[in-house]
Structure formats: structure tokens, C-alpha cells
Amino acid sequence: MSAIIELKNVSKSFGGITALKKASIKVDVGEVVGLIGDNGAGKSTLIKTLVGVHAPDDGQIIIRGNEVKNWNASKAREAGIETVFQDRALCPQQSIVWNIFMGKELKHRFGFIREKEQVREANKLIREIGFTSKLIDAESPVGNLSGGERQGVAIARAIYNNAELIVLDEPTTALSLIETQKVFDFVDNVKKSGRSVLFIGHNIYHVYDISDRFIVLDRGEVVHQLNKNDIEGPEALMKVMKDAVSKH
């Protein structure tokens, strides 16, 4: 299997505080990778570096075998990496359509928006991911939606762009049980379609259920990596994580 993205010895610090220390990870085609670690382990920093929101201080970012310089969020999206951020990265005062197409608008020549097409596509997506409320149409502001519905918009955005790798940063935080199940179904569908997922969560049961491979992060370093068939059950994974962290 070949890697969609590979981070090699990536370091990042914020004003004297080291958030990432020579971290190396890769995501192969068609696999679901679970990234685990305690609060402050550097999960979010690693993700934000991977998707180009933070520029790394040091290290390499390799996309499908080629190193990319000046990595940024726009390049990540062009490379087929879509992210559902922990804060969902939405603009609450803007419509669902504008949020779904944020940063990747459907344009005519000269940069004018293909408005009708955007609305049509957005309405289709809303139905696909199962918005329950009939009153919601693609032109209502995101600020009127519930937490689960907002997550739906963030996921719709990731689906629309046909990403090869979807990064989910704590996607089930503050969601109801049914909404959480929807997110899991979504991950399953992505996997079935042969695309890859990088899943970050602090609920080890969730991460265990959906991932094929695990990466354990502690204080900015990758301390352990293992496959699902190396262990039996989430408790075993928890133990491995604890051992790896205590040795570190």
C-alpha cells in the first residue's frame, strides 16, 4: 500500500512550548487510522500540521511520495485532504451553502459564483446526510442549526469534495448517541468506498471500534503504533497506551 500523506520528523513549538517533537506518521490508501493520546499529547497540533493549518518548524511533508514545500491548508485541500475540525470550522452567520463551499466555491470565469448549482448540490447533500428538520433549506444560516446538524454541514463539506483522506478531529464531541452513530456510519461508508480516514478521539471505545491501526501520541511524540489484529478489545488498547506513555 502506498501512503497518501506522510509526515517525517515534524516538529512544532509555540513560543517556547514544544507541541510536536520529531513526529512521523503516515496514512495509507483505504485505511482508518486512530490517533490516541491524553489531553495535551499534541493530537490537535499534529492534525493541524497535517492539514496545513499550522506550518511545521521542521521536518518533511510528503504527499503520494513527493515532498511538498510551504504546506498550507489550501494545498492540503487540493491534495484531496478534507478535515472535519473539532470546532467544525463553520461561519454561523452564513448560509449552509456558503459554508459547504467555503474556500472551494463553484465558480464561473472571473470568479463569480455558480449560485444555482451550489444550492442544488447543497440541498442534495443535506438530504444525503439526513437532516431531519424539514424547515431547513440550504440557504438558512448555520447559526440556526443544532450541534449535530452543524457537524452534518462540516461532514457534508468533506464528502462533497470527494476527498481521498478525511480527517476527523474529535467528531463525536457533544453529539447525541444517534448523532454519534451517524458519524460512525459515515466513517464506514468512507472506508467501503476505498478512501482513508484519520480519526482522533479521546473515547478509546469509539476509536477502537472504527480504526484499523492506532498511533499513540504522548507529549508531542509518537510513542507507539500498532494494528488492530495485534490486540484484543479496547481494554487491551488502553493498556498498551498506558504502558507506552509510562515508558516514555
Place this chain on the structure above:
Amino acid sequence: MSTKENIFKNLIGKNGRALGSLGYFIILMLVFLIGAPEVMMRPNLHQSVFVMLPVIMFMVIPLVFLVTAGEIDLSFASTFGLSAYIFALLLKAGLDPLLCILIGILSGAVVGILMGCLVVYGRLSSLVASLGALFFIRGFLFVASDSKSISFMEISDHWIYDVLVGKLFGVPMQVYWAALFTIFSYYLYRKHVFGIHIHHVGDNPDSAAQMGINVNWVRISAFMYVGLGAALAGIFSCLINFTWWPTQGFGYLLLALAAVFIGGTPTWGGVGTIVGAVFGVGVIAYMEVGVVAMGMSGVWRQFFNGLIIILAILGHRFHGGRVR
């Protein structure tokens, strides 16, 4: 609820701010009409308003972009003077007027870019940084011009004078140009990726950055548009008056900002309305003459201006607060 009702509600909901501004404009005109029917029915009063109204429009419309982007600029009132000064100097040096205008507009855009860079890369509050630039540029103008005005009556013989500020069907040409500028800006604001990114950046700059929008560039270009608009306003003002003078444009500072907010664009960023701003400009342009027309002595003018502004902004509160 029937669909018809829904559509109607939606229409009001989406255009509430613009409709509100239209409402204030109508109320204001009614008050003046009732208070001073004879004066308000005189066509030459409206003609005199329409001479300078377009100049305010050139300043206010780009400000809607900037305020929507979550920033503010005060320096435009001095950029107005600077671009007009450059235009006047080049004209006096014997350059072709069309070239003078183009260079003048370009200079405004450059000042806007510099202003934007100062805010973005200097990580300064746009309010404070542009306050500094406001005085700095104006101070420079006083020094450079030795506080002397420049007049150029000869411009009225050039074709460009007729094209830009002549008359067509009895209406000053600048009205047509301002209308064209406003329509162009409306499409830029609502239908173009530039305007949409401005909304995103003003609403939630972190989200915009995470989605790969170049937030710095969007902010700088919004400042550039304000500079460009101020330059247009300055040059039109020069052409209308055949004169450049050192304090030119300074008086528009607070009125133009008031027009943005009366127009229904809130201070918090992410939303705004171009159509509303047009009515905001209408309110500003008429309130000056209207208060005097109603027979109030000039000393009451500012008092009533203030009252009108406060009432209008209070009214906009009812269009709903900020959605989070």
C-alpha cells in the same frame, strides 16, 4: 405555515437590514416633506443633494466590504485628500487628465494596501492604526501643499469633465457613475468569491483559514477597495469643485461611517448590505439639508444628525442580533 407565507418571511428575513434602511429613509423624507413641503418639493434642492451624494457613495460602498470583513478604516478620509492631491499635481504638470485620474485611483489603492499591511502584518487594531494614518496622511498634505489649494478651471473644457461630472438628462453624470460602481460592488459582494470570502473572514477568521482561505490577503484587499473608493471620491470632488484644498474630504469621515451603520451593516462583521448602504447614504445626504429646510437654525443641525443616527441604529437592533 403555507409555503407562500414562508417565502414572504424568508424574503423579509434575508433583506431585513436593507428594508429597514429603506424604511428610515422614507420616514426621514416624510418628516421633511411634512415639515417643509415647499422647500422639499423644489427640484433644485434635490439637484444640489445629488451633486455630492455620489461622492459619499464612492466612500461608503467599499466601507461595507471592510466592515463586513470585521475591520474598520478611518484613514479613507485622508486618502481622499491624498489621491485628489496627486491628481491635481499631475494635472497641473500638464499630464493627460485621463492618466491623472488613473494614477490618482491607483494611488488610493496603494495607500489602502499599505494600510491593510500595517494592520495585518503589524498586528494592529485597525481602528487605532487607521486613526494614526488619518492624521499622518492629512498632516503630510498640509506640509506638502504648504496649506495652499490648487485650482484647475481649465478642466471644464476637457471632454473628460463632461463624461464624468457633466449632465445627462438633467442628472449629474456622477450619479450614473456612482450607480454603476454600486451595482458592480453589489455583485462583487454577493456573487463573487471575493465578497463571499470577505463574509467568511469577518464571520470567523479561524474557520476561513482552516478552509484554506488566505485571510491576510482578503483583509488587505478589503482595505485596498476602501482606498480605491476614497480616491474615486476625492477625484470626483476635485472635478465638481475645480479645486483641490488641503482639508478636502476630512468632513466626510464620520458621515460616511454613519451611513454604513445606518445602512444596516453591523459592527461585528460577517454580515452587511450594499443596498442598505445606498439608503444610508440617502439619509446622510438629506439630513443635512432637510434639517435646515425645516427652518431650524444651523446650530441645531448636528443635534438632529445625531438623533437620526441613534434612532436608526436602535431600529436595526430589531432585525435580530448576531447569530452564533
